[in-house]
Amino acid sequence: MSIEVKVPQLPESVADATLVAWHKSPGDAVSRDENLADLETDKVVLEVPAPADGVLKEIRISDGTTVTAGEILAILEEGGQAAAKADTAEAPAAADDEPEEDADESAAEPGKASGRLSPSVRRLVEEHGLDPAAIPGSGRDGRISKADVMSFLEQRDKGGKPAPAAKPSPAPAAPAAPSGAREERRVPMTRMRSRIAERLVDAQATAAMLTSFNEVDLGAVMEIRKRYRDSFEKKHGVKLGFMSFFVKAAIEALRKFPVVNASVEGGDIIYHDYYDIGVAVSTDRGLLVPVLRDADLMGFADIERAIGDFAGRAREGKIGVDELTGGTFTITNGGVFGSLMSTPIINPPQSAILGMHKIQDRPMVVNGEIKIRPMMYIALTYDHRIIDGREAVQTLVSIKESLEDPARLLIQL
CATH class of the missing domain: 2.40.50.100 (RNA polymerase II/Efflux pump adaptor protein, barrel-sandwich hybrid domain)
Incomplete structure (x- = not known):
């Protein structure tokens, strides 16, 4: 059937x-x-x-x-x-009446070989500019696995059988200086990458974006994490990270300055009396922003567990569209990649985004003494059409105060 x-x-x-x-x-x-x-x-x-x-x-x-x-x-x-x-x-094999040699060549054509590659193998091949036809496949029906590609690269780097090279060009009349590879590869954008690019350009074209900066001493947060790390993980089954502190601190700031949690729709300002916080997650296919619904009602463990789940499923391509839509405010962490400072771009139709960065020990003056403190620069990019500089700066100050004195989060100061 x-x-x-x-x-x-x-x-x-x-x-x-x-x-x-x-x-x-x-x-x-x-x-x-x-x-x-x-x-x-x-x-x-x-x-x-x-x-x-x-x-x-x-x-x-x-x-x-x-x-x-x-x-x-x-x-x-x-x-x-x-x-x-x-x-x-x-x-995709040759016909029975063709010579065996021709059949092998047909199966090894780049176009046909690349069609049998998994997404992860295809990305690895494209990143290193390899010809799939030159890589022996150990999988079923000669398919190429990720291990095959890594083995091929290792053999090539050790001086083994090199990858097929371009046809040599005629030697110049005069001696030329040695030059490295000058190959070019044209790879079309994925639909997701193309859509991300479109939204980012639209955001820059429609919003009056401005970024304000501040710095935070994360010594108190690091001390809490160190003190309760083991007991927290034992009870809740998830590690206590930094992101839950930032989500909680951002929510307290948004309560004080509701316009930062608002959005623009035509000539109207839409104020949201709920807090759906988007958390940017980097994947091989592009940046995704899954949303923590009603994050103000979630505890630290709930936030950490949800973020860990989002990150895993986002990288596997299993995030649902409904989990990516909506959101009233976004937090992005460039610090995981070593970024010291940046100006994040607003995620439309939201009006603001908080950027976290790398924690770096720096000399700071504390009570008249110079001490080494774990410092982080934080950035708030906001839509100046509805958010004034005063509100943006005070939002950052509120986040800074909550993180430097986490007890404020308990009594909502």
Whole structure:
């Protein structure tokens, strides 16, 4: 019995998707709910599960094609048995009547080889400018795994078999100075990266963005984390990080200055009497901002647990669109990458974003004495159309005071 494998229902406000990669080939046996292919939308990556046990009989849509909900991607033969590649008409192998040497060359063509790469392997190949046809595959049907690519790179770096080089150009008449590789690669943006770029440009074009800075002594927060780290993790099953302190401090500041938690809609200012805090998460596909709903009602453990869950699922492409929409204020942490200072860009339609940075020991004057303190620069980028400099600066001061004296968070000062 043949079953049609269709594009699943797309999230609301998403019109279409791009078929990124097939994880199965015609003739492969599949199990029910096994992921057959990845679909990338402007916001998330969706999986296409197998509707039943059987054999993938035919693939109708190739990688890189834009598809819509309900469109037929492939045909699955329910309960069938896997066929050999050479005997499957749809498999990317040469015909039986062609010489064996030609068949091997056909299977090794870059276009065909790259179509059988997983997303992680494809990214690694593109980053190092490798030709997939030159990499021996140890996987099923000669597929290339991440370990194969790493082994190939290690062999090349040790002076083993080099990667295929470009055709040599005629020698110049005069001796030329030695030069390094000058290769170029053109890689199209993913849908997600393209959408991120579009939103960032729109934010700069529509908002009157300005950034204010301050610095925070995180000695008190670090002391609390050190003192209660083990007992906190034992009780709640999650580590006590910095982000929960910043989320709580930001909420207290937003309570004092509601306009920083507001957004602009046409000629109106929309004040939000709730606190949905977006937390920026970096992934290989781009920056995602999942939202902590009603963060003011969450405890420190709830915040840390939610952020850890978001980070893991974001990197696996399993964040839902509903978890990325909305949000009244955003926090981004460039410090994890070593950033000492930056000017973050507002996440529309929000009106402000808080930037965290690297903690660095610096000499500070404390009670008339010079002491080494763990300091962090913090930045608040805000929409000057509705937020004045006074409110922005006072918001930063409030966050600074809460972090330098965490007891304020308990009594909401």
